[in-house]
Amino acid sequence: MKTIRDVMQPDPIQVRSDQTLRQALELLIENGVSGLPVVDEAGRLVGVLSEKDLLKIFYETGASTVESLMSPNPVSFPVDGELVDVVDSLMANDFRRVFVHEGDKLVGLISRADLMPAILNALLERA
Numbered sequence: 001m002k003t004i005r006d007v008m009q010p011d012p013i014q015v016r017s018d019q020t021l022r023q024a025l026e027l028l029i030e031n032g033v034s035g036l037p038v039v040d041e042a043g044r045l046v047g048v049l050s051e052k053d054l055l056k057i058f059y060e061t062g063a064s065t066v067e068s069l070m071s072p073n074p075v076s077f078p079v080d081g082e083l084v085d086v087v088d089s090l091m092a093n094d095f096r097r098v099f100v101h102e103g104d105k106l107v108g109l110i111s112r113a114d115l116m117p118a119i120l121n122a123l124l125e126r127a
Contacts, residue, residue, distance in 0.1 A: 004080070004082070006083075008107075008108030009109050009111070010107060014037045016041070017038050020064060021068075034096060035050035048074040048097075075095070076100065079100050
C-alpha cells in the first residue's frame, strides 16, 4: 500500500501571509493550481488560500494581503502518517487538498487527483 510520502507532491508552491493577493493570484494562474499553502517566515503552515477564498475579493474590497482572505488552520498530516487518514479527511470535507508536514515544516501536499494512481493500483491488486 502506498504511503503519504509516496503520494504527496513534495515542495509545493507556497505563499507567505504578508504577500499581496495579486502575487498569490499570479502564482495560481501561472502554475494552474486551485489553492496555495500559506506559510510564515519560518516555513510553518498557517493557512490555505483557495480559489474560493479569492472569490471573497468581490465582497471584501479592502482585502490586499493573503492573510486577509486565507483560511487559517488547514488540515495537515505528518509525512509518516497513514494514507487512509488522508482519504478519510478528503471524503469527509469539501476541500480538494491536504498538506503534509515534517515536524513544523510544510513538506508536501496531497490533492484528490494525487490519490487516483494509488486507487488504480489498489484495484489492480484486487483483480
